[in-house]
Amino acid sequence: MPLPSSSSSSSSSSADGLRSIGELAEQAGVTVKTVRYYSDQGLLPEACRSAGGHRRYAPQASERLRLIRSLRGLDLPLPAIRRILDRDGAPGSVDQDALDDAVARHLRELGSQMSALRWREAALLPLRDAAPDERADRLRLVGAIATPPDTTAMARFWRRWLPARLPARVTAMIIDHAVPQPPDDPTPEQVLAFARLHAFVTGNCPGDNLDECQPAVHRPEEGYRPAVLYDGLVDAYALASTQLRARRTPEPGEALDCFVDAYATSRRTGDTAPFRRALHGQLASDPRVDHYWQQVAAIRTPGSGASEPTPGAAHDWLTEALAADIGLSAA
Structure with a gap:
């Protein structure tokens, strides 16, 4: 031919x-x-x-x-x-520079694609292993998040939850600590926790009324200074985290005093027994985000190993310590 x-x-x-x-x-x-x-x-x-x-x-x-x-x-x-x-x-x-740039860019793209594939695999396993009556709910949860997921909804939740007059630097610091980063190689449990967290923050505060989104402690009387509150809470949570790592029972002490003082100083008042009782009642009556922090802990630390205390765990410890303090004072 x-x-x-x-x-x-x-x-x-x-x-x-x-x-x-x-x-x-x-x-x-x-x-x-x-x-x-x-x-x-x-x-x-x-x-x-x-x-x-x-x-x-x-x-x-x-x-x-x-x-x-x-x-x-x-x-x-x-x-x-x-x-x-x-x-x-x-x-x-x-051209070596052009080659280096192209390889680096391609590696980033491949990393993103591989992360998406790992998330899809980890999302399919809970569906495969779920009981028939659980599959519809799990499908709804994992189907609502992108692969790989982002944390935009979590950050938006905190911007609505936090006081409106909080300085930008404080808001950024809180969001940085409160919003978990999706793991690169998640377990099925982490995917479910992230999906539950996404469902929680997207289902919360459907309206535009901030009074429905923020807890009562963020909406006190005129003269309230939110920056003072959150600067003080950072110190209080750090002290409470030390107690949590030591597995100590919630009790009055330096951590609780710092916690109460943050609220009192932000409202230009003193730390008194009546103030502590009123603060406890206000904290107990507000919607809590315990579910949020439980899912964060599950995302950050898979399995049953010990985890670094979240701000939510520190807040719970301090609230229980305040309740114990009120009970002792009343006695």
């Missing part, structure tokens, strides 16, 4: 050192169509055209073609390959 016309007509002039498109394709182990495509894309320049209009390539084109194939084998896109090859005139070399 005769060769394609482009190869047969060009091979007769191979003595000039140039290669026909067919010769180049055969040498590189690719099809003529592949060589023509890379030429049309500007990746494989022609040396000239024959009298009959056929493409002619310099001997160095075979090395450039091998480089193109190697880069395509890494699944790098054509624009990236063009930048890598076009910045250097030597046919067998590449």
Whole structure:
């Protein structure tokens, strides 16, 4: 069978050192169509055209073609390959900076894709293992989050939950501590916890009335200073976390005093027994976000191992310590 016309007509002039498109394709182990495509894309320049209009390539084109194939084998896109090859005139070399940038960018993209696949796998396992009467609920939960998931809804929840006049720096600090980052390689339990957390924050405060979203302790009388409150709560939670790590029962002490003082100072009043009783009643009557912090703990620490206390756990410990203090005072 005769060769394609482009190869047969060009091979007769191979003595000039140039290669026909067919010769180049055969040498590189690719099809003529592949060589023509890379030429049309500007990746494989022609040396000239024959009298009959056929493409002619310099001997160095075979090395450039091998480089193109190697880069395509890494699944790098054509624009990236063009930048890598076009910045250097030597046919067998590449622009190292452009190559580094392309590899780094491709690794980031692959990492994101792999993270999405790991989340999808971890989301499918609870569906596979669930009892028939649980599957619909689990499907609703895991189907509502993106893969890989983001934390936009959690951050939005905290911006609505926190006092409106809180300084931006304090709000940013609280959100940074309160919003868990999705693990790169989640367990099925972590996926379910993240899905439950997402359902909680997206189902909370459906209206635009902030009074429905914020707890009563964020809406006290005129003169309330929210920045003072949260600066003090940071210290109180740190002290309570020490008690939690030591597995101490909630009780009056330095941590509780710091906790109460934060509320009292923010309202320009003193720490008295009546104030403590009123504060406990206010905290107990407000909607709590215990469910939120339970899911955060499950996301951050899979399995049954000990975890770093969350701000929610510290708050619970201090509230119980306040209740114990009121009981002792009343006695």
